[in-house]
Amino acid sequence: MSVWRLLVDRGSYADFSVSVSPAVEKAVTLGEAPPTVFLFVFDSDSITIGVNEDPEQVLDLDFCRARGIDFRRRVNGGGPVYAGAGSAFLIYFLPVSHKQVPATTEAAFRKILTAVADVFRDRYGFAAEYRPLNDIQVEGRKLVPTSLKIEDGTMTLRIVVNVKPIDTGLAGRAMPMPPEKVRDKALKTLESRFTWLEREAGRAIDEAELAELAVACTERAFGESGLARGTLGPVERSYADDFRAELDTERWLFAKSERTRFARLLGSGDTVGRGREKAMGGMIRATLAVREGRVLHAIVNGDWHPRPLDSADWLERALTGAPAEPAALRRAVQAFLAREEVEFAGIGEDDLMVALEAALAGLRPWNAPS
Numbered sequence: 001m002s003v004w005r006l007l008v009d010r011g012s013y014a015d016f017s018v019s020v021s022p023a024v025e026k027a028v029t030l031g032e033a034p035p036t037v038f039l040f041v042f043d044s045d046s047i048t049i050g051v052n053e054d055p056e057q058v059l060d061l062d063f064c065r066a067r068g069i070d071f072r073r074r075v076n077g078g079g080p081v082y083a084g085a086g087s088a089f090l091i092y093f094l095p096v097s098h099k100q101v102p103a104t105t106e107a108a109f110r111k112i113l114t115a116v117a118d119v120f121r122d123r124y125g126f127a128a129e130y131r132p133l134n135d136i137q138v139e140g141r142k143l144v145p146t147s148l149k150i151e152d153g154t155m156t157l158r159i160v161v162n163v164k165p166i167d168t169g170l171a172g173r174a175m176p177m178p179p180e181k182v183r184d185k186a187l188k189t190l191e192s193r194f195t196w197l198e199r200e201a202g203r204a205i206d207e208a209e210l211a212e213l214a215v216a217c218t219e220r221a222f223g224e225s226g227l228a229r230g231t232l233g234p235v236e237r238s239y240a241d242d243f244r245a246e247l248d249t250e251r252w253l254f255a256k257s258e259r260t261r262f263a264r265l266l267g268s269g270d271t272v273g274r275g276r277e278k279a280m281g282g283m284i285r286a287t288l289a290v291r292e293g294r295v296l297h298a299i300v301n302g303d304w305h306p307r308p309l310d311s312a313d314w315l316e317r318a319l320t321g322a323p324a325e326p327a328a329l330r331r332a333v334q335a336f337l338a339r340e341e342v343e344f345a346g347i348g349e350d351d352l353m354v355a356l357e358a359a360l361a362g363l364r365p366w367n368a369p370s
Helices: 013-017 020-029 061-065 105-124 168-174 198-200 207-222 234-247 311-318 328-336 349-361
Strands: 004-013 034-040 046-049 071-072 081-083 088-095 128-131 135-138 141-144 146-151 154-159 271-279 280-293 293-302
Touching: 004 207, 013 020, 013 034, 013 046, 013 071, 020 034, 020 154, 020 234, 046 088, 061 168, 105 128, 105 135, 105 141, 105 146, 105 154, 105 207, 141 154, 146 311, 198 280, 271 328, 271 349, 280 328, 293 311, 311 328, 328 349
Parallel strands: 004 034, 046 071
Antiparallel strands: 034 088, 046 081, 088 154, 128 135, 135 141, 146 154, 271 280, 280 293
């Protein structure tokens, strides 16, 4: 295993998520770059949504556009994340062949986020703790949102370290929170649920200290301390340009939207129903299009972390063609979840069925969006 590389850079969170981040992941996967720890400091506010999300479901798009808030759909799981200027990414691009790198979603979150919480607690003295499935919190307040991808032998864990405060009123308008999202939380509003590192540490924290934190977290989580400072290589910069051209587009942004999936598929007489459920692993949003008593098309969106990422698409295909009644949908879900290659960490059969049955109960005549 080669010496691990530490990269430190700054720029737009949203742009980085659809260009440099997948580029480094690709280079590490292909063996063109060593295992990489990336500290990326944000120079502006922006939003990304998860790969299995519809921006029309999770963002107030009119508000974002009116306020000039930049947003993208990333290639990782998880939910919408508002990242503020001065905060930072700590990202791990690591081969799962390393003996300390977990190969499953649940194990990776538990191992790495526990280590990061321990570093925060030991270094600054506040009560940071890992909260399953994928949070680090301080007395119920979220300190870091995360997203995880394990594909093609590479684990990519993206940790947003909220270093600075954000305008929670603005973020709350941009990312409206469904009531199910906070059903199991003691703190119900974005303002009360959010905290930041400088607040908990009681002092300012600069980029140099964040780089020290990256090294400390890496040693605690993986036993690796000899990180070599590096820069992006030419192949990574080329990949970044290619990914930006593909992912910074309306076609990619709305790929999991009804406007894309249903526009040329549905017509008079078809019905559509929508349901949602908050599981331990995240929010599930199920949309069913039904024609003549059978599922014509299914959209299963959400902010959980499926492995592999496109297994959410496999579930949609498993549901398509089934009779539009609960028993048939449950059989399709059971068969899908029984596949050895699928991991829906924190999402169970009953969680999916709550969302799907709500969609069945809410079937209404299809009206094409204007």
